[in-house]
Amino acid sequence: xxxxxxxxxxxxxxxxxxxxxxxxxxxxxxxxxxxxxxxxxxxxxxxxxxxxxxxxxxxxxxxxxxxxxxxxxxxxxxxxxxxxxxxxxxxxxxxxxxxxxxxxxxxxxxxxxxxxxxxxxxxxxxxxxxxxxxxxxxxxxxxxxxxxxxxxxxxxxxxxxxxxxxxxxxxxxxxxxxxxxxxxxxxxxxxxxxxxxxxxxxxxxxxxxxxxxxxx
Amino acid sequence: xxxxxxxxxxxxxxxxxxxxxxxxxxxxxxxxxxxxxxxxxxxxxxxxxxxxxxxxxxxxxxxxxxxxxxxxxxxxxxxxxxxxxxxxxxxxxxxxxxxxxxxxxxxxxxxxxxxxxxxxxxxxxxxxxxxxxxxxxxxxxxxxxxxxxxxxxxxxxxxxxxxxxxxxxxxxxxxxxxxxxxxxxxxxxxxxxxxxxxxxxxxxxxxxxxxxxxxxxxxxxxxxxxxxxxxxxxxxxxxxx
Numbered sequence: 001x002x003x004x005x006x007x008x009x010x011x012x013x014x015x016x017x018x019x020x021x022x023x024x025x026x027x028x029x030x031x032x033x034x035x036x037x038x039x040x041x042x043x044x045x046x047x048x049x050x051x052x053x054x055x056x057x058x059x060x061x062x063x064x065x066x067x068x069x070x071x072x073x074x075x076x077x078x079x080x081x082x083x084x085x086x087x088x089x090x091x092x093x094x095x096x097x098x099x100x101x102x103x104x105x106x107x108x109x110x111x112x113x114x115x116x117x118x119x120x121x122x123x124x125x126x127x128x129x130x131x132x133x134x135x136x137x138x139x140x141x142x143x144x145x146x147x148x149x150x151x152x153x154x155x156x157x158x159x160x161x162x163x164x165x166x167x168x169x170x171x172x173x174x175x176x177x178x179x180x181x182x183x184x185x186x187x188x189x190x191x192x193x194x195x196x197x198x199x200x201x202x203x204x205x206x207x208x209x210x211x212x213x214x215x216x
Numbered sequence: 217x218x219x220x221x222x223x224x225x226x227x228x229x230x231x232x233x234x235x236x237x238x239x240x241x242x243x244x245x246x247x248x249x250x251x252x253x254x255x256x257x258x259x260x261x262x263x264x265x266x267x268x269x270x271x272x273x274x275x276x277x278x279x280x281x282x283x284x285x286x287x288x289x290x291x292x293x294x295x296x297x298x299x300x301x302x303x304x305x306x307x308x309x310x311x312x313x314x315x316x317x318x319x320x321x322x323x324x325x326x327x328x329x330x331x332x333x334x335x336x337x338x339x340x341x342x343x344x345x346x347x348x349x350x351x352x353x354x355x356x357x358x359x360x361x362x363x364x365x366x367x368x369x370x371x372x373x374x375x376x377x378x379x380x381x382x383x384x385x386x387x388x389x390x391x392x393x394x395x396x397x398x399x400x401x402x403x404x405x406x407x408x409x410x411x412x413x414x415x416x417x418x419x420x421x422x423x424x425x426x427x428x429x430x431x432x433x434x435x436x437x438x439x440x441x442x443x444x445x446x447x448x449x450x451x452x453x454x455x456x457x
Contacts, residue, residue, distance in 0.1 A: 003290075005447050006330060006414050014445050025309035028455040058291050099452065106309040106453030113446045117425040120450065127425045128311040128451035131322075131418035133443040134399075134435065137406035138413055142332055149330060157290040158235050158331035158382050159258045167232040189233065189262040191291045 003156025004082075004110035004194055005133045008149045011112065013202070018091040019110040019194050020044070022081040029104060030078045036103040037081060038074040043101060044083055047094035052083040053193025060193040062184045082192045086199060092119055099125060147207055151200060155190035164189070172208045179204040217253055217260060217276075221245050223269035230263040230270060235331050235382060254288035254333055254382040255281070261291075280376045286359065288333070288382035307418040312453035318420045321395050321431055325386040325402060326414040333382040334411040336363075336372055342386060342413070343370035345405035349398055355387035392419075392430055399438040415440070418447075 004019040022040050024033035037054070044052065051061050057073035059065040073079075085091040091109070098107055109116050113130065120127050136143065144152060144162035151165045152158070168182040177185070183200035219230070224245040231239045231246060238252035239259060248259075250273065260270045276285055285292050307322060316322045325342055328334035343354070347370030354361045365373045390398050395417070402415055419431045425448065435442060 005416055005445075006326075006443070007445060011444060019447075021308060023308045023453075025312040025453065025455070028309065028312045028457055029453065031457050095450070102452075104312075104452070104454040104456065106312055107450045108308050108447055109450055110445065110447040112444050113425070113448070114444070116446075116448045120425060120448075126423060126451050127421055127448045129307045129316070129418055129449040130421050130425065130427055131307040131324075131416050131447040131449075132427070132435070133446065134415040134417055134440045135443065136330065136412050136414050137403065138409045139332075139411055143412060144331065153330050156326075156329065158329055158333070159256055159290065160331075161233055161235040161237075161258070162331060163232040163234070163237060189258045191261070 003192060005131060006136070006153050006156060007110070008146065008153045009203075013150070013199060015112050015115055016086055016088070017111065017196055017199055018085045018088070018116075020049070020083045020085065020091065020094060021108040023106045023108060024078050024080065025106060026078060032077070033105060034075055034077050034079060036105055037079050038071055039101060040098060040103055040105065041071060041074060041081055043097040044081070044094055046097060047085070048087075048090045049083040049094075050086045050196055050198050051187065051193050052081065053191070055080045058191045060187055060190070060195075062187060062197065082194050084194050084196045086196055088115065088119065092123065095119065095123055095125065099123060147210070150203055151186060154195045154200065155192070156194075157190070157192065159189045159191070160186055160195060161189070166211075168204065169208050169211050170213050172204050173211060173213050217248050217255060217257060218250075218271055218273045219246050219248055220269045220271060221247070223267050225267055225269075227266065230259045230265055233259050233263040236333055253284070254380060255284035256288040256382050257285070280379050283363075283376060283379050284381060287384045307447065307449055309453055310418075310420070311449050311451045312455045316389055316418065316420065319392055320389050321392055322418040323388050323390060323398060323402075324416040324418070326416065327384045327386065328381060328411055329383050329414045330412070332411045333380055334384075334409065334413070335380045336377045338409040338411055339381070339384065339386075340370070340372045340377065341408050342405050343372060345401050346370055346386065346388060346398070349401040351388050351390060351394075351398060353388065355389070358385060358387045360384055360386050392428070392434070395431065395434040396438055399434065399440060403438060403440075417442075
């Protein structure tokens with residue numbers, strides 16, 4: 001699953017956003033992983049993610065679920081955790097805490113490679129592998145416009161619909177919903193919890209003036 | 217998915233939630249086009265129908281239509297792998313598993329992404345092209361592997377070919393010196409499919425997140441570029457089982 005790899009947008013916008021995964025490996029460190037993952041999530045909370053979902057409870061941070069419910073759900077071996085940070089220093093804090101805890105579970109960070117390289121160097125972490133996005137190929141003429149993809153590619157599984165983004169732009173533009181509330185609604189279909197409502201809110205504010213509205 | 221016409225009040229709230237625009241008005245009620253629907257269940261999970269008119273299609277778990285659900289709904293556990301998700305742990309746990317060695321490159325073809333989906337007939341064009349290029353081993357832990365009828369030709373099981381998936385991932389591993397030829401193959405087959413796919417290349421890095429120049433040179437040589445953002449395995453995992 002490479003669903004955080006192809007996020008589109010300006011470099012400035014991408015530089016502020018980091019996706020962090022906690023990922024036990026089946027057959028290698030699954031057994032005994034649940035309490036370790038739970039402790040790692042407790043550490044993530046200290047760093048302040050803007051969204052997070054464990055696979056044991058696929059409800060994002062804006063669904064009304066409490067941190068206690070999220071932690072209590074992590075009882076299943078192999079539970080994975082997906083989270084997003086919208087600040088370099090918060091990601092750094094998370095990595096400092098996770099490095100110190102040294103639970104032995106794989107951690108992935110998606111973000112601008114140069115920034116991740118800097119952070120790793122500052123913390124004395126030696127990354128093991130990089131997964132590069134070599135772009136979109138085939139009938140790219142059938143894709144939603146690039147500015148809509150800045151929203152939809154925050155959900156790599158493709159369940160944040162371009163039509164919903166356009167509908168939300170219309171609702172924001174006509175004052176029916178705020179940028180934040182619209183972004184929380186856009187985040188809901190993404191069951192991995194890596195849709196960043198803060199970035200989405202900025203994008204709605206930025207894009208709404210560019211769209212004309214034909215349905216009030 | 218389906219909308220129970222006797223319950224639907226025609227508010228249209230569900231329509232923009234469908235990633236593939238399968239929901240539209242049929243008279244005064246919303247209706248889901250069963251040919252287009254990927255069974256991703258986004259409408260059921262997120263649209264919050266005010267009268268609970270959205271439900272699962274009666275045949276959603278019948279083979280081969282069930283493939284739509286297993287590949288398109290990110291929260292569905294795939295029968296072939298026992299895990300959620302369209303691919304495998306690939307680069308995410310390589311620090312613990314060592315599946316991809318230092319002289320190898322992992323390639324992932326993310327079918328139908330972003331948001332368009334793809335027919336199995338188009339997916340077969342890609343699996344056949346990869347087989348013709350001499351790569352006959354699609355990652356065995358990936359659910360696509362269970363759909364292959366003949367590894368030598370890349371043919372998929374014929375009964376599946378009428379189905380469509382919102383996303384799936386073809387994962388292979390090649391030696392570094394094979395990277396150029398497989399990228400060339402992928403570029404060629406992109407001209408034949410009626411949808412889109414994303415391409416990923418993952419490789420073990422050197423100290424300081426140094427990406428091997430041999431890998432970058434192969435990517436450049438075949439006319440590909442890489443995005444400034446990437447996914448990095450931080451090297452903090454280890455095996456104990």
